[in-house]
Amino acid sequence: MNRILRRLKPETPTTDPLLLRHLTISPISSGSPPPPLPKTDDPSLVSKVATLLEATHPNDWTTNAHLRHLLFPPAPSPVPTPLSLLRITRRLPTTAAALNFYEYIATTSPSPPDPQFLSSIFQAIFEIASREQQPDAKLDEILAMSKRLNIPLTVNSAILLVKSFGEAGMVDKSLLVYNELDQDRRNTHVRNAVVGILLKSGRVDDALHLLDEMLESGAKFRPNKKTMDVVFSALKKGTWVGRKLSAEEIVGLVSRFRENGLPLSKFLLGQLVMKLCRIGSSNRAWELLHEIMKLGSNHVDVGSCNALLTCLSREQEFEKINIILKEMKENNVQPNVVTFGILINHYCKFRRMDDALEVFKNIKEGSDGISVRPDVIIFNTLIDGLCKVGRLREALDLMDQMRLEHGCMPSSVTYNCLIDGFCKAGEIDRGHELFDRMKEEGIMPNVITLNTLVDGMCKNGMISSATEFFNEMQEKGLKGNAVTYTALINAFCNANNIDKAMNLFDEMSKSGCIPDVRAYFTLVFGLCQAGRVDDASFIASMAKKAGFGLDTICYNALIGGFCRKGKMDRAYEMLKNMEQDGVKPDTVTYNILISYFSKAGDFETAHRLMKKMINDGFVPTVVTYGALLNSFCLVGNLDEGMKIFRDMSSTSRVPPNTVIYNILIDSLCKNQKVDVALSLMDDMKTKGVRPNTTTFNAMFKGLCEKNLLEIALKYMDQMTEEACDPDYITMEILTDWLSSVGKIEKLRSFVQGYRVSDSTAESALLNGKLGS
DNA sequence: GTAGGGTTAG
Numbered sequence: 001m002n003r004i005l006r007r008l009k010p011e012t013p014t015t016d017p018l019l020l021r022h023l024t025i026s027p028i029s030s031g032s033p034p035p036p037l038p039k040t041d042d043p044s045l046v047s048k049v050a051t052l053l054e055a056t057h058p059n060d061w062t063t064n065a066h067l068r069h070l071l072f073p074p075a076p077s078p079v080p081t082p083l084s085l086l087r088i089t090r091r092l093p094t095t096a097a098a099l100n101f102y103e104y105i106a107t108t109s110p111s112p113p114d115p116q117f118l119s120s121i122f123q124a125i126f127e128i129a130s131r132e133q134q135p136d137a138k139l140d141e142i143l144a145m146s147k148r149l150n151i152p153l154t155v156n157s158a159i160l161l162v163k164s165f166g167e168a169g170m171v172d173k174s175l176l177v178y179n180e181l182d183q184d185r186r187n188t189h190v191r192n193a194v195v196g197i198l199l200k201s202g203r204v205d206d207a208l209h210l211l212d213e214m215l216e217s218g219a220k221f222r223p224n225k226k227t228m229d230v231v232f233s234a235l236k237k238g239t240w241v242g243r244k245l246s247a248e249e250i251v252g253l254v255s256r257f258r259e260n261g262l263p264l265s266k267f268l269l270g271q272l273v274m275k276l277c278r279i280g281s282s283n284r285a286w287e288l289l290h291e292i293m294k295l296g297s298n299h300v301d302v303g304s305c306n307a308l309l310t311c312l313s314r315e316q317e318f319e320k321i322n323i324i325l326k327e328m329k330e331n332n333v334q335p336n337v338v339t340f341g342i343l344i345n346h347y348c349k350f351r352r353m354d355d356a357l358e359v360f361k362n363i364k365e366g367s368d369g370i371s372v373r374p375d376v377i378i379f380n381t382l383i384d385g386l387c388k389v390g391r392l393r394e395a396l397d398l399m400d401q402m403r404l405e406h407g408c409m410p411s412s413v414t415y416n417c418l419i420d421g422f423c424k425a426g427e428i429d430r431g432h433e434l435f436d437r438m439k440e441e442g443i444m445p446n447v448i449t450l451n452t453l454v455d456g457m458c459k460n461g462m463i464s465s466a467t468e469f470f471n472e473m474q475e476k477g478l479k480g481n482a483v484t485y486t487a488l489i490n491a492f493c494n495a496n497n498i499d500k501a502m503n504l505f506d507e508m509s510k511s512g513c514i515p516d517v518r519a520y521f522t523l524v525f526g527l528c529q530a531g532r533v534d535d536a537s538f539i540a541s542m543a544k545k546a547g548f549g550l551d552t553i554c555y556n557a558l559i560g561g562f563c564r565k566g567k568m569d570r571a572y573e574m575l576k577n578m579e580q581d582g583v584k585p586d587t588v589t590y591n592i593l594i595s596y597f598s599k600a601g602d603f604e605t606a607h608r609l610m611k612k613m614i615n616d617g618f619v620p621t622v623v624t625y626g627a628l629l630n631s632f633c634l635v636g637n638l639d640e641g642m643k644i645f646r647d648m649s650s651t652s653r654v655p656p657n658t659v660i661y662n663i664l665i666d667s668l669c670k671n672q673k674v675d676v677a678l679s680l681m682d683d684m685k686t687k688g689v690r691p692n693t694t695t696f697n698a699m700f701k702g703l704c705e706k707n708l709l710e711i712a713l714k715y716m717d718q719m720t721e722e723a724c725d726p727d728y729i730t731m732e733i734l735t736d737w738l739s740s741v742g743k744i745e746k747l748r749s750f751v752q753g754y755r756v757s758d759s760t761a762e763s764a765l766l767n768g769k770l771g772s
Numbered sequence: 773g774t775a776g777g778g779t780t781a782g
Contacts, residue, residue: 341773345773348773376773377773378773379773380773380774381773382773383773383774384773384774411773411774412774413773413774414773414774415774416773416774416775417773417774419774420774420775446774447775448774448775449774449775450775451775451776452774452775453775454775454776455775455776458776481775481776482776483775483776484775484776485776486776486777487775487776487777488776489776489777490776490777493777516776517777518776518777518778519776519777520777521777521778522776522777522778523777524777524778525777525778525779526777528778528779551778552779553778553779554778554779555779556778556779556780557778557779558779559779560779560780561779586779587780588779588780589779589780590780591779591780591781592779592780593780594780594781595780595781598781621780621781622781623780623781624780624781625781626780626781626782627780627781628781629781629782630781630782631781633782658782659781659782660781660782661782662782663781663782666782694782695782698782
């Protein structure tokens, strides 16, 4: 003991006595009742002794008559109870002081002290030690000491030790404490602690074994509510190290708990289902709910079903959703407004608006025997869904309907959805009209309203109006947030006004808006796009400092940017950073590098990278081949280009797309191989690859040079037929050529076809439909 | 239930 005292004594006591006091009087574990005690307990004794101990140096305790009188009063005065001693010891500041006190009691007691006394003192010592530095080593030493002194652990000591060791990862030590504990002290509280530790550390089988013991008929220590809590909260946390409890095991426990008078509440089942869903174990949630259903329909409520339905909707499990709905019916679980909300939302997400409206119609009419009053959430979901598919008229009608037929007031969400719908359709004015109307109706616009309008204006080329509107709103007290700034930053980047974008980024922080990931990355991408990669990498490093680690896409943008600038050293630096951050390169990363090296004429490195790419488990894509192909064509190596093209369609099974054909056709035409280019045009038709404006432009250039007018006229018709819009390059080539050969009329009708191309396409579609 | 960003080949 002296060894321990020597080790513990030099330590300074905790600096904050107030905190210490607060901590020391709090019980160590909830729900653990203190051992039964004689009634001779005097609460004033505790403070008297504690004050005395505090005021006296430990060396003088033995000689202090007052202290001795208080603790060992002469008969027949009542002696302090173990609880009093526990409380006195708890008031001592350090483990060292507490051990001193133990020594004082052990040596000063006139008669051999009651073992219960000593156990209580040790409980307090454990409590103090658990709050000091390096608690586990200290607890271990004090435990060894109590064993040597033959002082049995109290139940609370055991719980404290089990938890402390367990949480420090020393599960075997926890078990040892439990196994060495007196049989009659291994009560439900201690067992709960052990079960909790075992589950947390992934020793599921040990935990189940112990639970079995508790659940056995005739067991002395039965499980209680806390046992259920321990088991199910461990399950909810989902931080399993070892194997997972299967749904059957969970259900087995649930039913055995119930046999012990501990039914799983419907609420807890719902929580469990939700938790399992959230951690991505929807299969286990599914199994759990079904196992519980098997126990009888009255154990499942609509909340649990809704939890699972939400999850199934997110995971696009259409069939399973229908099964649950059917089972709800069979088990007489009444769907509620939330259930229908989930269903409607599900259909809306997949743009199946007619199905969503069908559900809506059914609940209104109660055609399934269930009528539910649709609430504002149902309406908003539908209105948003309609807006997202461009059915704006119906969305507006539905708002009227909710107001007039259902007495349901629209909310700011209702208006936000509608405003977004109109903005996305390019009808900014209608968006503003709705904005005014909502204010007239007394519905306050919020920051989402502001952002919707600002973004709508930005996306429709009204950047300065958007900025004005934003400023105006700010003055009126509607503050923007990171989203507002991001919309504007993005718009200015797209308008190639990088400086303004940078200024806004500054302004954002100054106005108290903390930039988030999207704000940072928007600027990073904008800067990369504008070729200002150094600035981009500076902003990226700011993002990192702010705690937003760059992802693969962000790194790709930077690497691509540096490659385009020919700054290979910086590109390598980025690759290195990427590796250090543990961010994995993907196909795009490889494509960027392959493109760079092949463009630089270093086909050897490009091929090496392609091999590495395959070794890393990636499959070269059409972009990979396109990068190589383009470079071969650029250096005039058309044979190699055609070889890649043939490889793609045969061995590597990457079907060429329009871009691939464009590269080849362009190159062939430029190299006076118009005939081969023409055969590729036929090939596209056979393979069903649609030519686009670039394809035709390349072809026209080649045909013009060879003066193959008839073929060019044919392709002009094809463009019109396929609603492929000519651009200024097309017009440049054709205007010169056709006017020089007197085909002005043809040119005019071609342009007209272009102007009415939309309706042409529409009628063509319509005719096709009618004809089939 | 409502708002913002994104990488590679022509």
